[in-house]
Amino acid sequence: TGTISSLQRQLEIKESQLRRTRSETEMLQKQLRKQESQLQQMSNQFCSLREQKCEEMRVTIAEENCSLRQVITEQESKLAAQNKLISELQETISRLQTEACTNRYHIRKQQQQQEAAQREVKTLQQRELQTRVALELVTSKFEKYRNKIIQATFSTAGIKPPQAETTDEEVLEAMQKIINERIEFHQMLKQKG
Secondary structure, eight states, rough: OOOHHHHHHHHHHHHHHHHHHHHHHHHHHHHHHHHHHHHHHHHHHHHHHHHHHHHHHHHHHTTTTTHHHHHHHHHHHHHHHHHHHHHHHHHHHHHHHHHHHHHHHHHHHHHHHHHHHHHHHHHHHHHHHHHHHHHHHHHHHHHHHHHHHHHHHHHHHTOOOOOOOOHHHHHHHHHHHHHHHHHHHHEEEEEOO
């Protein structure tokens, strides 16, 4: 019974770890989906921004032929700012891709831990079942042995058979009575030669 309780406690601990691992895996998957969505949004923003700025540059150059030098200077300044923004966006995209890879690795690791925990839970369940079977076998053998002792004890002459189910204490008392009577009989035989 103590072994079964210990196995059940181990089983409950492993099932709790398994639930926690599943929860962490789900959380990491949600983060990964969110980061991939952010990555897509930034890529779309980057493309849209580039197309928008290119179009603005073409329109401005066409309308401002007279002040071409000034327009070029302004556009170069804008282009530099846009290039800086593009560079920052590319860095952010690269960082998000790295984080996504890291999260994929963590998810794989969590899944491996989850599978290992499931295997361990299965092993514990099998051990619990084996222990239960062994306990039932021992209990059955003990009960047969006890019944044989009761039968032998109460089939002895001079011992009153029980009217209801016999307790272990009653069996011990009956056996002690038989032993005492045999000792007394043996001593009487010795005294009489």
